[in-house]
Amino acid sequence: MGAMAEQVYGFFMPTTSLLGNGAVKEIGNQAKVLGGTKALIVTDIGLVKLGMVDTLKGYLEQAGLQVAVFDGVEPNPTDVNVRDCLKVWQDNSCDLLVTFGGGSSHDCGKGMAIMATSGGDIRDWAGIDTLQANLPPYISINTTAGTASEMTRFAVVTNTDTHVKMVFCDARLTADVAINDPALMVGLPPALTAATGMDALTHAIEAYVTTLLSNPITDAVALQAISLIGKWLRKAVANGADMEARDAMAYAEYLAGMAFNSAGLGIVHSMAHQPGSLLGKPHGVCNAICLPVVCEFNLMANAEKYAKVAEGLGEDISGLSVMEAAEKAVAAIRRLSKDVGIPSGLAEIGVTEKDIPIMAENALNDMCTLFNPRNVKVEDIIELYKKAL
Incomplete structure (x- = not known):
């Protein structure tokens, strides 16, 4: 056999992954492990109307955390959407990010967290391994069996001037805890x-x-x-x-x-x-x-x-x-x-x-x-x- 060419593979994963029916109930414990005191839930208005955000909020409050909510996530989130989310994070002095929903919620939350930690504007950081700092403690909770944005090192945010999707790829974008609970997906049309x-x-x-x-x-x-x-x-x-x-x-x-x-x-x-x-x-x-x-x-x-x-x-x-x-x-x-x-x-x-x-x-x-x-x-x-x- 000939000598193999040198090749090094990377493998990127969340620190903790919780899967299975009822997994979401663990969020309070996980938030405490991460040292969170004031969580921001980043989600969309649909999940608020279904009462799912209130339930999630309850689990966090039972664990002793204060909770703020940004429910303005748009499908295919934009740079404007991400900046609006950052304002809620800063106004409430949050220290734990919780994204709740499908890919749009996770991408919006990750985009916000990039600006909260690396500074500048979201447009400054598109590309591979560009970030200057770790994200805040971060728990992602998935409600669709699709994007996998809850557990990846990617985020996608639309630039409203060029109408092009900016792709962010950095190991620091990976959640500390990723939760996939099929019970949250039952109501999906x-x-x-x-x-x-x-x-x-x-x-x-x-x-x-x-x-x-x-x-x-x-x-x-x-x-x-x-x-x-x-x-x-x-x-x-x-x-x-x-x-x-x-x-x-x-x-x-x-x-x-x-x-x-x-x-x-x-x-x-x-x-x-x-x-x-x-x-x-x-x-x-x-x-x-x-x-x-x-x-x-x-x-x-x-x-x-x-x-x-x-x-x-x-x-x-x-x-x-x-x-x-x-x-x-x-x-x-x-x-x-x-x-x-x-x-x-x-x-x-x-x-x-x-x-x-x-x-x-x-x-x-x-x-x-x-x-x-x-x-x-x-x-x-x-x-x-x-x-x-």
């Missing part, structure tokens, strides 16, 4: 369950096929996430109160987060970020629509791994060539998307052909493009958007 589930599938597949940073650990968790989603997402969409399905999807999204947090993503995300920031379209839906189109484009770069994706999604690949097996992955993704009610194309959610040139340019410059297994030019991305329309 079918369409949101589907979109967030397909988001998690995109994370797992993109992290698995990237040739740059994937490693034996990320491969193992990505494959497990793919097979869990293939088995359980339809059931979670069909019956939101199916606790076994909810629990399996909570694990799947977490495993997918473990994978991409260390291995990176690809051009599905680069493409999906653009309708989100430019037109305010839902991230999970954009990912789901772009995923099979991009997989088809990428097949030749890593057919062996796409064949494994097909297997993970329940396809029988015995007797097939590697390329035939890889193609089955694309068909399986399309079938799953259709079954859970994902729109058939970007046009259906309001993206038009005239949006494509600027979106393609921005997608090419998106950080996620670095990790795509196949080299890509702006012309390729334009073609992919046209196919995804």
Whole structure:
């Protein structure tokens, strides 16, 4: 055997992760361990109206903490949104961050915490490993089985001047405690369950096929996430109160987060970020629509791994060539998307052909493009958007 080239892999995780039915009830103890005295819950108005924020507040108050709430999180949070959140943090002299919700709540809270600790404006810190200081003590609580933002070192915030999503990647953005309690996900509507589930599938597949940073650990968790989603997402969409399905999807999204947090993503995300920031379209839906189109484009770069994706999604690949097996992955993704009610194309959610040139340019410059297994030019991305329309 020839000598192996030197390669060092990073693996990034929260210090503490709590998963399973009832996990959220541990928040008071965890807050005390972190030394918090005044918590800021960063969340959205929907969770306030459902009474879920009051329940969470109760757990923290029982543990002796004072609690302030910022409930102004927007879908696809912006720099303005993050600055508004910072004002509430400072006005209440908070010392513990609690983000509660899906990816938007976690991203808004992380963005706020960047400014609270590194100073300056959120726009100063976009990029990789730019932060100047650790975040305040930070607990993230997830209510969707999708983004994995509760446990990753990433945050995404839209720049309101350029309408481009700024990506922040830094180990300091990782929560001290990440909580995934499937009981919090029971009320999620079918369409949101589907979109967030397909988001998690995109994370797992993109992290698995990237040739740059994937490693034996990320491969193992990505494959497990793919097979869990293939088995359980339809059931979670069909019956939101199916606790076994909810629990399996909570694990799947977490495993997918473990994978991409260390291995990176690809051009599905680069493409999906653009309708989100430019037109305010839902991230999970954009990912789901772009995923099979991009997989088809990428097949030749890593057919062996796409064949494994097909297997993970329940396809029988015995007797097939590697390329035939890889193609089955694309068909399986399309079938799953259709079954859970994902729109058939970007046009259906309001993206038009005239949006494509600027979106393609921005997608090419998106950080996620670095990790795509196949080299890509702006012309390729334009073609992919046209196919995804």
